[in-house]
Amino acid sequence: MRDEVVRRNPRQEHIIRNRLHPEHAALMAQLSGPELGPTGLVRRNPRNVGFIGPNGIRRIDRSAGETGGAFGSFGVGKSSVTTSREPELPLHQVIDPEFFIAVVPDMVGGRLSDHDKDMLGLAHQLANYQGKKGAVLAIVFSEHKETGFDKAGVDRLLEITDSDFAGFSPEKRLSALKQVTEIYTPDTWLFADSIHGSGDTGRRFAASSGLRIAGGVIAVGEDQSLQCRASAGTQEVTRKSEKVLLVLPECADQVSETRHEALPLSLDHPTLTVNRIQDCGQIAVDPKSIPLAEAEFILSGGNGVKDWDLFHQTAENLRATEGASRVAVDDGFMPRATQVGATGTWVSARVYIAVGISGAIQHLQGIGQCEKVIAINTDISCDMIKRASLSVTADSSAVMDAMNRELDKERQEVLDHAV
């Protein structure tokens, strides 16, 4: 009985109520540690966002420090990088997997893309379907820089980093995947329905193994039926599941509440078939010829660009595709085809540099799919800086000048090395 008596602490309650109390912040930080739900999963309190400013008003810091993004926010002259305290997530272990769900991620730039993480989220969903104990097996070809396989939901990791598998090597990859089939007999294969290589491997794999394939998968239902895009994305159809799925971005929630083992697996000796395709390397294309909607790297200019020649020169030096805000287009500085936004093109670049663009809602709609946004703006409170992963608060011409100087220096060093 004695243990059930709740003892109140009036002093603590007073400090909690009084936001201006000198001990308020410390006490709140102490009380608001990661909260575990009944299943052991970490629960987030959506109201526990931001901090209380000196005048008692709640301030929300949208820089990556609070939102858990990769970068902090940089100011001119002074830079401030905020670090976030990451709670330890509960470990999801699959000791003796009943079956495997194999995933072949794109690994664009040597890292898991958001599309890859969505796909791993779907794999996790399939592996745990109706309480089963499946494991997510990720198969990664060539060298990579990824360190977050565990947090992305990978239970088993098969890295085939032999130099023979680098570049465009479909025949070798197929032979390795066939060996995976023989050893691990995956229940389902997931490939990214994208232009970055995973989808191509998936189609080749299905054709050469005589397996049926389902493309444009956007969701898997409770009954394991597939929801897919059809007719060039104009229709949605429901169909029965197949062994090989080509999945689209946002097909499932990314894994965020558990940590996985990512235990390394290996193939004894990845079979090398006779190689009829030889990768002669990539050909440089003119960034201006890449359609804006497909561009991976965009330098976009707005009303804050004061020197348009410098802007074009910077885009050329960076080998970036040019984009623009509507104001820059309406003022005649940029062609209409370059307009990004609700009434222009919706872009999905991996890196989008917004130079002197305020971040009006119509513009932000158009860059919703971009992975990393870098803002260059003199106004630290503008919405583009709130959206950005990295921001530079400075005059656009000064920043572009500095970028060009650095790029020239780097290029010179490469030339010096080559001699």
Ligand SMILES: Cc1cc2nc3c(=O)[nH]c(=O)nc-3n(C[C@H](O)[C@H](O)[C@H](O)COP(=O)(O)OP(=O)(O)OC[C@H]3O[C@@H](n4cnc5c(N)ncnc54)[C@H](O)[C@@H]3O)c2cc1C
């Ligand atoms: C129906 C409708 C549809 C629209 N569709 C679109 C659309 O598709 N795309 C689109 O972009 N807009 C669209 N707009 C317009 C949109 O609302 C904004 O007006 C527009 O995006 C603003 O462009 P901006 O950010 O370049 O200019 P501004 O809003 O003028 O912002 C300029 C920014 O540059 C900064 N700046 C100024 N000087 C400097 C400097 N020297 N160095 C660095 N930064 C500096 C300022 O701080 C400011 O943040 C639409 C509007 C409507 C009503």
